[in-house]
Amino acid sequence: xxxxxxxxxxxxxxxxxxxxxxxxxxxxxxxxxxxxxxxxxxxxxxxxxxxxxxxxxxxxxxxxxxxxxxxxxxxxxxxxxxxxxxxxxxxxxxxxxxxxxxxxxxxxxxxxxxxxxxxxxxxxxxxxxxxxxxxxxxxxxxxxxxxxxxxxxxxxxxxxxxxxxxxxxxxxxxxxxxxxxxxxxxxxxxxxxxxxxxxxxxxxxxxxxxxxxxxxxxxxxxxxxxxxxxxxxxxxxxxxxxxxxxxxxxxxxxxxxxxxxxxxxxxxxxxxxxxxxxxxxx
Amino acid sequence: xxxxxxxxxxxxxxxxxxxxxxxxxxxxxxxxxxxxxxxxxxxxxxxxxxxxxxxxxxxxxxxxxxxxxxxxxxxxxxxxxxxxxxxxxxxxxxxxxxxxxxxxxxxxxxxxxxxxxxxxxxxxxxxxxxxxxxxxxxxxxxxxxxxxxxxxxxxxxxxxxxxxxxxxxxxxxxxxxxxxxxxxxxxxxxxxxxxx
Numbered sequence: 168x169x170x171x172x173x174x175x176x177x178x179x180x181x182x183x184x185x186x187x188x189x190x191x192x193x194x195x196x197x198x199x200x201x202x203x204x205x206x207x208x209x210x211x212x213x214x215x216x217x218x219x220x221x222x223x224x225x226x227x228x229x230x231x232x233x234x235x236x237x238x239x240x241x242x243x244x245x246x247x248x249x250x251x252x253x254x255x256x257x258x259x260x261x262x263x264x265x266x267x268x269x270x271x272x273x274x275x276x277x278x279x280x281x282x283x284x285x286x287x288x289x290x291x292x293x294x295x296x297x298x299x300x301x302x303x304x305x306x307x308x309x310x311x312x313x314x315x316x317x318x319x320x321x322x323x324x325x326x327x328x329x330x331x332x333x334x335x336x337x338x339x340x341x342x343x344x345x346x347x348x349x350x351x352x353x354x355x356x357x358x359x360x361x362x363x364x365x366x367x368x369x370x371x372x373x374x375x376x377x378x379x380x381x382x383x384x385x386x387x388x389x390x391x392x393x394x395x396x397x398x399x400x401x402x403x404x405x406x407x408x409x410x411x412x413x414x415x416x417x418x419x420x421x422x423x424x425x426x427x428x429x430x431x432x433x434x435x436x437x438x439x440x441x442x443x444x445x446x447x448x449x
Numbered sequence: 450x451x452x453x454x455x456x457x458x459x460x461x462x463x464x465x466x467x468x469x470x471x472x473x474x475x476x477x478x479x480x481x482x483x484x485x486x487x488x489x490x491x492x493x494x495x496x497x498x499x500x501x502x503x504x505x506x507x508x509x510x511x512x513x514x515x516x517x518x519x520x521x522x523x524x525x526x527x528x529x530x531x532x533x534x535x536x537x538x539x540x541x542x543x544x545x546x547x548x549x550x551x552x553x554x555x556x557x558x559x560x561x562x563x564x565x566x567x568x569x570x571x572x573x574x575x576x577x578x579x580x581x582x583x584x585x586x587x588x589x590x591x592x593x594x595x596x597x598x599x600x601x602x603x604x605x606x607x608x609x610x611x612x613x614x615x616x617x618x619x620x621x622x623x624x625x626x627x628x629x630x631x632x633x634x635x636x637x638x639x640x641x642x643x644x645x
């Protein structure tokens with residue numbers, strides 16, 4: 168067993184069974200101040216379920232989704248070992264019930280044993296940035312409403328906001344709100360989607376480093392929370408827990424808009440090198 | 450809003466469900482079928498009736514199931530998004546007299562029409578409350594269509610006080626979510642109000 172296999176096994180187990188503290192606190196707060204009676208009951212049940220999962224080491228959601236890894240900095244030189252370790256870890260964890268057998272072939276829909284198949288689990292490399300292996304699990308409920316739109320370059324921010332609100336209304340309760348809405352504007356079709364997904368690694372409540380964008384995130388969050396979609400789409404003041412916006416420079420003739428939704432069960436974790444030791448942290 | 454809570458045995462569900470109104474909370478005990486995408490598609494094309502499915506509520510769920518050498522155990526069993534099964538609901542309810550469909554997010558136009566026509570109810574189980582749901586499973590009795598994979602199979606499961614199930618579509622055809630959200634035409638106003 169290479170060392171990454173055991174580290175990744177431990178990290179994925181923690182990711183599948185414990186909610187990150189920032190997500191848990193935001194959800195717990197929402198369950199305390201949700202004014203919708205029905206929504207309140209939903210949130211309280213959800214919080215209880217998270218607590219059972221934590222105590223008994225059970226998966227937070229049966230949709231353990233697609234596992235993806237983002238390797239940066241000095242870990243990049245070990246990417247083949249990490250990929251091998253990741254595949255072995257995912258396969259083993261599928262066998263013991265930490266992950267659900269979820270992957271199938273696209274046309275025949277035949278089960279892919281151990282969740283290791285063509286393009287799965289996903290691995291991305293980035294030579295720049297601090298050294299880490301970041302991991303995320305993405306379920307289909309929210310991913311099915313994630314979208315990419317290639318807008319006209321003349322599209323105004325007002326129109327972009329409108330699209331985001333419309334898409335959130337369209338998704339309703341199907342993305343398991345309160346959700347985290349992550350938006351990337353600009354770049355290319357590929358980089359916009361990836362950037363909106365990677366923005367979900369920043370903590371709930373952590374604002375963009377650009378003041379104007381940070382302000383935009385907050386305004387959009389308030390607007391989304393006035394839609395009355397609410398927890399599980401049953402009405403209420405918590406449609407979203409947070410909004411992330413990323414701006415990427417783009418082509419003169421393009422304006423990609425990527426919207427990635429996360430259900431309340433935002434499952435992510437990372438491995439970071441501290442001195443010469445790899446540590447698992449949120 | 451008045452919230453009524455009912456504890457119901459599955460065998461009485463077809464009769465009792467007429468009392469339920471949207472917004473009511475129910476807990477059911479007895480035999481329930483767990484199924485999702487592939488089973489729905491398969492049942493809609495199969496001519497023969499699967500006798501043991503007749504009269505059972507169907508829960509839209511692909512559980513995490515492990516085999517302990519003797520029996521299957523569910524570790525996580527939250528609901529999946531029901532609207533994907535929308536086009537198959539009528540075919541199933543009409544053949545199997547399904548008293549209740551349980552899932553998350555509600556059904557689409559076709560499914561809701563079928564519920565109203567055949568006097569079935571739809572209930573929401575809180576999305577992602579997987580461990581909570583698994584704890585209410587007493588026994589996994591049988592599995593069919595294992596060839597679709599354990600997550601896509603048809604499971605017959607004995608549950609105890611399974612819920613909270615929120616009735617979001619009742620036998621009168623009332624829909625909890627209808628006109629619940631702000632309408633698309635109000636988006637412009639919301640944007641202006643929030644300085645967007």
